[in-house]
Amino acid sequence: MSKLQKNLLKSKLSTSSRPDQDLREEADEGVWEEGDLANANSPTPPHDIPPAEFAVPERRPRKQHYKVTPWKAYWRASDSPELSAPPCAFKVYYTTPTPSPSKNPTWFIFHHGAGSSGLTFSVLAARIHESLPEVGVLAYDARGHGATKTADPDEKDASLDTLARDFVNIVAHAIRLAPLPADSKKPVEVVFIGHSLGGAVVTEAVRRFSEFWSPDNLPKPIISGLVVLDVVEGSALEGLGSMRSYLASRPQYFRSLEDGIRWHVKSHTVRNTASASVSVPGIIQQDANGRYQWITDLLLTEPFWKSWFVDLSSKFLEARSGKMLVLAGTDRLDKKLTIGQMQGKYQLEVLPEVGHFIQEDAPEKLAALLEQFWQRNRRGAALEIKSLNAHSLVWGTSGNSTPAVMPRPNQ
Template sequence: MSDLQRSFARTHLSRLPPEPPTIPDEQGEEQDDVDDLRPGSPNDSSSSASSASSTGTVVPSPSRKLFEKPRSSAIKSRSAPLPWDDFFSQDLYFEHKTPSDTINHHVYLTPPSASGPLIVTHHGAGSSGLSFAAFTTELLKIIPNAGVLSPDARGHGLTTTTTSTGNPSPTQDLSLTTLAEDLAFVVNAVKAHMKWSTLPDIVLIGHSLGGAVVTEVAHERLLGTSLLAYGVLDVVEGSAMDALKSMDTYLSTRPKSFPSLASGIEWHTKSRTIRNATSARVSVPSLLQDSKTKPGTWTWRTDLAATKPFWEDWFIGLSKKFLESRGGKLLLLAGTDRLDKELMIGQMQGKYQLQVFPDAGHFVQEDQPAKTANVVADFYRRNDRSGLVLPPKVDDLIKQGKLKPAGQK
């Protein structure tokens, strides 16, 4: 280019308006999923773009995060297991001997304060006490003086059953009566361990199979007058009996094992079995165990197919017992279509509190732990009798001279 051409170009280009800023497209504006895992920097801004010094050295920008972990590590962290003690203050074991077996009950516990209630939870079939871990954290934010007791049912989690010879029991008695008695045993074992003179006010909350168990405890009055109220999460008799017909199909399509705990967590979230990643990260590891025959492979702790002989026993008569038992009643469902005729009539008669979470899946307490905790907290407050002032008894008024016996003027 000649000197004349260069001069012409400089003169005319200088008159052009400045280049408009580049407008990023929608795809460019969307942050990668991994970015959500990274902590924000107070130095992040558009003016902190990379620049070069007079010597040509590149100055890394905080917004570019050049020294962050590789993307694969960040993604893995989303499926990394979370420890149980992030959610409960302690875990305990209680030995229970029967004529045929010895059950070593494992429970997670955060004790209540002197005046607080004890929320006792019971998980569903195939789950563990950690199914209520995220729920527990949210509940204690609302009722700080409350306690939560979340046991592993026999055949689930870390609860073990052995024979008189000390070997693992080849069969498990998972009948509804036995599971209800187990729950009552655990509550009283905690009472003895904590050296409580009496049990605090108790609210039972059960999910799926656990709903049938807490209803049985209430119906048989296994906790006496300590039981304040009970709640059932996403199970009613009619829909449960219908669902059992397709249970074999579901079990046949479920993975038999996983190459790691992280892959097990990932399967639960991607299949939307559990829709809350935090809850999945703490609850799923307790459902799996390292295979003895193939170390490094994670298999299910509970053989759900082996529980088939008990399925109908769990749910037959559930609606009637739920409506008839003493205490406040809560039914929390993922959809109103789950209500059967008996419960519809009971709802119209105002016999129980109904709450519906249409955006949740079957594991409502895991999918929406904060909302579930709010409902349970309100449910407890409605049934709380600690502030109830009863009228004085007639005999006491007569002794105090404030009332004359019948027939006296």
């Protein structure tokens, strides 16, 4: 049992809900400051798709500090490669894989949701690499987000086609960061992980990978898995109707980075202070007046909102790789996904007591799920299980009727 799996087991045994009385007492302590929260009496939805409901967070210390944590605390390096068309210099955060003589080189590559940044995966990525040093982890700021810069500042292309093409180009960049020896016969494996809008992007990238793959000097990697975090076509499309009112309800600026972190934690947008301390500085920036405003104007992306999610369920179910959907609540499943789950077409996991930002609220639990998913779906896993079966060990399916090893078609 790995370190992450042990931590996951411990957390399941110790999880407890936070009494309402504690919430009332904290509200009376004077931690709210004028201008910090548009509506202190109601939970605030996430950056891109408002969830159907918010669970009560786990108990936290009454007094908290909202200091900024630098990205270097979780990532080994960062760069800004110029890729794609229209031209764009992407801000990339990564930790390269440690070479393993027995396993194929592998990358977990992440795509964030609308209005977020690659730093939303910081704590999660560090946990994964700590447990699986042979796996590289990489996240980046999508165009129009974070520290990524487009050649034309007025360029506002946020189409699914462009975002998916960008993602495939980032995959090629990841492979270049840890080049294989010239005589290596091991193919690089990749696992695509996307949150909310990012889930739609990575699903489209799997579907059109051969079309978008352009490097002639790099062999195509093997896509070992596709993981979508807390987005479902039906609820996403329904949520778009309230996006304008949600965006209008958010604070328009903060006095400092610390105020921004505090607002995200106190509004339960992010329920993990450690995660918010590194992710929030990636989504707000100081203006000429010294205040901190949102980097991404999501209203400018409104023409693309619907096209991001239309047919997402069908695309996900048809993806030619192992698949996992991780949700904060089962009520978000639509009809297609419900039928697909009953047929064992993908692995479904539901994490209790988390909000929309699963990767920030429960990084250790999610890291353990991703590790288990990769171990089942990586290249050679089927041969290892077959060998174990020959020694009379019984390998069944997961509790959600998902096959232990997904079939691997030719990429």
